[in-house]
Amino acid sequence: MQSETTHKKTGKNGGRILRVLTYMLLAFWGLVVLFPFYWMVLTSIKSYGAYNSEYVPKLYTLSPTLQNYADAFTAVPLARYFANTVFFTAATTALMLAVTVLAAYAFARLNFRGKNFLFVLFLSLMMIPNELVVITNYVTITNLDLRNTFSGLILPSVTSVFYIYLLKENFEQVPDQLYYAAKVDGTSDLKYLIKVMLPLCRPTIVTITILKAIECWNSYVWPRLATDDPQYYLVSNGIQSIRENGFGRENIPAMMAAVVVISLPLIVLFLFFRKMIMAGVSRGGTKG
Amino acid sequence: MEKKSLKGWLYLLPAILFLGFFMVYPLIDVFVYSFEENYNFASQTYSGMGSYNYSYVLRDPYFLQAVRNTFLLVVITVPLSTGLALLISVALSSIRPLKQLFQTVFFLPYVTNTLAVGLVFMILFKRTAYTDGFVNLLLSWFGAGPVDFIDGPYAAKLFVLCLYTIWVVMPFKILILTSALASVNQTYYNAARIDGTSRTRIFFRITLPMISPTLVYLIITGFIGAFKAYSDAVALFGTNLNAAGMNTIVGYVYDMLYGSSGGYPSYASAAAILLFAIVLTITCINLLVSRKHVHYFS
Incomplete structure (x- = not known):
């Protein structure tokens, strides 16, 4: 020592x-x-x-x-909140991954006119606080009649400029020679991306997947704006409505059982992927 | 060449669509909304352009209350949480046994649902007809009277809000500071040790200057984060924050937009832009001040 x-x-x-x-x-x-x-x-x-x-x-x-x-699952639709959140988290994260991987690949590997300008534009979007854009998004979703639908919940939550940046940096570390070799073999860009780039950059992919999943699981503000029908509540809104009119105000033990059920998945995820999550957050987390 | 160019844009198309539709357009629109007077959400009409929304918001007692709460929250929690995180990180990096266990435990609040754990805090602090609650039990051991921290005096409510905010933001700060401390070049310490420098002197002359860029980063993100406080307050005091007198600026924006007092996107936009202006100003001041005091090493 x-x-x-x-x-x-x-x-x-x-x-x-x-x-x-x-x-x-x-x-x-x-x-x-x-x-x-x-x-x-x-x-x-x-x-x-x-x-x-x-x-x-x-x-x-x-x-x-x-x-x-037992009360937590029977007296309030906790199972539904849970299923909604799982679906919301999975769908949002999957969409985010698809969008992010394609965009990061374009910035890292492809050449096209206006690339640098567009990249700077993307970077400047990182500074935009969510609070500013949520107002119009709420109006848009309401006008499109997408409130209380999964599309309304998911679509505005997909974009994450920072993850595009993070993945692009990682893609750029893959040696150019691999790309040229693949090109000589007649491999298409998409195939190269899926067969070579993704496996090589797996740690970053896993990191952004987990960070996004945590963000989705805990999101409260947008789901609250986009839904007022308990059919579509996520766990955060669910717990809030349980608190305000769930078991009757005094049934604190049942409320706490619901809280345990809601908290458990992320804690288990954390204990399994501890190193990866902590490394990921120190690279790209923003909370606090 | 032309075909190649097309391919790049094609790969970027989904990202451009999502960002354009849900970020760039809303960003422009929020400024437009904030100047549209008497905007009616149902009929989507407005009477004219002007700065009335801003003057309305600035005269609204609920907004002023929210600004006051938010500023107090920022001023109290940012220095306290950063200082405490620094203390804990220094302690963490000076030990070896149990280090991993402590690191894991300290990180737990990061992966918990703010709303859910906030409910636990509420129960720990709340005083009802049936029980004084756990915190009041602790207080009674020290002879202090029972206080209702959730529905009681303002100072008590602010105390719980600050405490919970600090509890929530600590994991991130500890994590970042611990890795900053670990990356300080050991040769500096070895040199100081040969000279017989005291621990305090080593800390203030080597450690602190070396990690000062990280500290500045944490203070700036801490300010930004604390100015956007909202869900912590909801977790403790419920959705009707105005009634509880514990609303925050972000809470005011959402209440204007939605909820029992909602339906006014123009007021919400004006308030959101005011918040953004405040945060931008404070961040600039932070950067200016830090430039004088921070040591950047290449």
């Missing part, structure tokens, strides 16, 4: 105190992060009666129950 050798001035004792303080700080923040998760799982397995009789909340429960989970 490098720092073991550094405390000539602080001395061995000072170093140990510092180490203890360091771990205490980290443990404290770990507790702050994890406690809400603990509380949500804990509350979700307390029975309705038990929860409401605790004037002083208990930090544990001796009689866990899964009844709340």
Whole structure:
């Protein structure tokens, strides 16, 4: 450990105190992060009666129950919200990938007139905040009669200029020789893109897929504007409507069961793809 | 050559269509909307062009309340979260055992649904007829009286909102700062160690200058992000933020557009452009200030 050798001035004792303080700080923040998760799982397995009789909340429960989970799926259309979100996430991400891959390939590999100008134009679009364009999109979708449809939900959520940029950078690292060799063999551009470029750039593809999926799963603002029919609610809107008029305001345990169900998929995804997600976010994440 | 040119545009066609239709056109349109007076959403008519929408928004008490809330939120959460993230990242990079575990745990809020976990925060802080809630239990151990953080005094509500915002933005900042700290060239530290430099001096003379570009990046994105706060507030206080007195500028835009007080895209556009102007100004100031203080190393 490098720092073991550094405390000539602080001395061995000072170093140990510092180490203890360091771990205490980290443990404290770990507790702050994890406690809400603990509380949500804990509350979700307390029975309705038990929860409401605790004037002083208990930090544990001796009689866990899964009844709340059953309630969450029967009393409110949680399964539908869930299915909607899965479909929305899959469709949006797939469309985004198709659009992004084609555009990135054009910018990285093909030559055409106006390419540089168009690329600068694309880059400048990265600075446009979503709040500015959402107003017109809402009006457009309303006028096209696309509110409360999946097209209305999905189409405005597809574009991601930043991912085009990210993928283009990656495509450009693929050696030109491969392209010329493929051309000599008579391979078409599309075939080259699918058979050579995509496998070579798999990590970036996976990264942007996961980042987009997270974004879709958690999106709230656009789905709220584009839908007011619970048939088309996504989980974020679902949880909000559950909160406002779902189980009746007092059934907090069932509400927490719904929250657990909604949070679980992304947490599982994260635990599986931890390295990839964290690397991806540090390259291209924007939240905070 | 001509055919090749066509191919490039063909590959870009989907992206151009999507961006043109859902980004470029709306961007132009939002400026037009903001100057159309008395725009009627149902009949799509307006009486004339002018700056009335702006003066209406600027005189609307709800907008002023939203601006106040947003500014307070920004001023409180950006320095606190950046400072805390720096402290935690420095702590993280000084340890080896359990480092990965801590990193994983600290990142968890990033992958959670803001609306869903906000509900948990609400329950932790809320005081109802049946229970004072967990946070009030903690307070009572220190002899402090029960406070309703969700429907109670303004300061208490602002406190919860700031706390939750910080909780949500920390993972990103910790991640970015940890990788910045890891990329500082070790030779600087080795040289300082040979000279017997103290830890504090090493931190302020080497570490901080070396990671200052990252810090500036985080502060700027932090400002932008905090100015756009909305769903955190919805998660804690419900969709009727005006009634709760906790609306944000973005919340005001959406309320004007949609919801019980909605149907006014012109006011929404004017408010959105005002927000954009504020964010742009602050970002420029940030950049100007940082240019004087940041060390860029090649």
